[in-house]
Amino acid sequence: MDRTFHPRSRKVAPLVAMAAASALLIAGCSSNSGGKKSEEGEAGASAGKANTPRMTIALVTHQSPGDTFWDIVRKGAQAAAAKDNIKLIYSADPNAGSQANLVQNAIDQKVDGIAITLAKPDALKDVVNKAKAANIPVVGLNSGVSEWQKLGLMEFFGQDETVAGEALGKRLNEAGAKKAVCVIQEQGNIGLTQRCDGVAKTFSGSVETLNVNGTDMPSVKSTITAKLKQDSAIDYVVTLGAPFALTATQSVSDAGSKAKVATFDLNKDLTGAISKGTIEFAVDQQPYLQGYLAIDSLWLYKSNGNYSGGGEQPVLTGPAFVDKSNVDAVARFAAKGTR
DSSP: OOOTTSGGGSOOSSOOOOOOOOOOOOOSOOTTTTTSOOOOOOOSSOOOOOOSOOEEEEEEEOOOTTOTHHHHHHHHHHHHHHHTTEEEEEEEOSSHHHHHHHHHHHHHTTOSEEEEOOSSGGGGHHHHHHHHHTTOOEEEESSOTTTTTTTTOSOEEEOOHHHHHHHHHHHHHHHTOOEEEEEESSTTOHHHHHHHHHHHHHOSSEEEEEEOOTTOHHHHHHHHHHHHHHOTTOOEEEESSHHHHHHHHHHHHHHTOOOEEEEEOOOHHHHHHHHHTSSOEEEEOOHHHHHHHHHHHHHHHHHHOOOGGGGTSOEEOOOEEEETTTHHHHHHHHHTTOO
């Protein structure tokens, strides 16, 4: 990995507290997730507080409005920021061009580090190079495990989406599934595409992808319902996010289908659905851990020159399965919004 852009030329210590950056705009966020204003976060866990000089870190994601998955990522990031004496600025936009603009805003404000998702990496290539030119370290999380090194990011925290998809495909085989539909809620998101491709790679039955508009949940529901009515042979609906799984259970009911629902990702409502048996299982990538490690890694780099994964390998946070056999072990954490 070429780390020449990494700010090794910047002195690791002593740190210089940067001027506080004004809040970045949160675009396209709503309800109880991204609708919050950019803010310095509260801690999701208590682990003392570093006495290193105050620094400012920007977390810029591709969160869609209302996608509660990102609430968990933010809580992890906020916990790390509170521990590390960091001012955390969060912003998000599902439009790749707008996400790139938010990264540019962070560069303009001379933040001490940037953590980004790479759902659509080509759109972020130029702005990552600008961060490089400004000697601002950039790490990746969640989306882009196959692209972070190509873009020259310092580290990456997440799961290999293809491996996760392959694991789910094998699980469908064990369940005796014959025909599945894989529901993509955001077209063009490389991580979501890799999940469905992974399922298709190992699933011995047939699998078809179904694109839906993830920002319009009633539309998601009606599209899945129509698909199930159209094809009664579908015996598994695979969704790629917890809110969509819960909606898919309604579609199954509305369609009069006997299809079962499996998904990627967790939230507190989903753990309840697994306990009740309305959702079979979920692939957990630990979003809290992704947010926490991304921010903490920048603090470690700035304060101690560390590279997680040696700067050469991603730090994997999943996949792991959560089903009826183990859901109780994670449900209490999910209830707090941290799993």
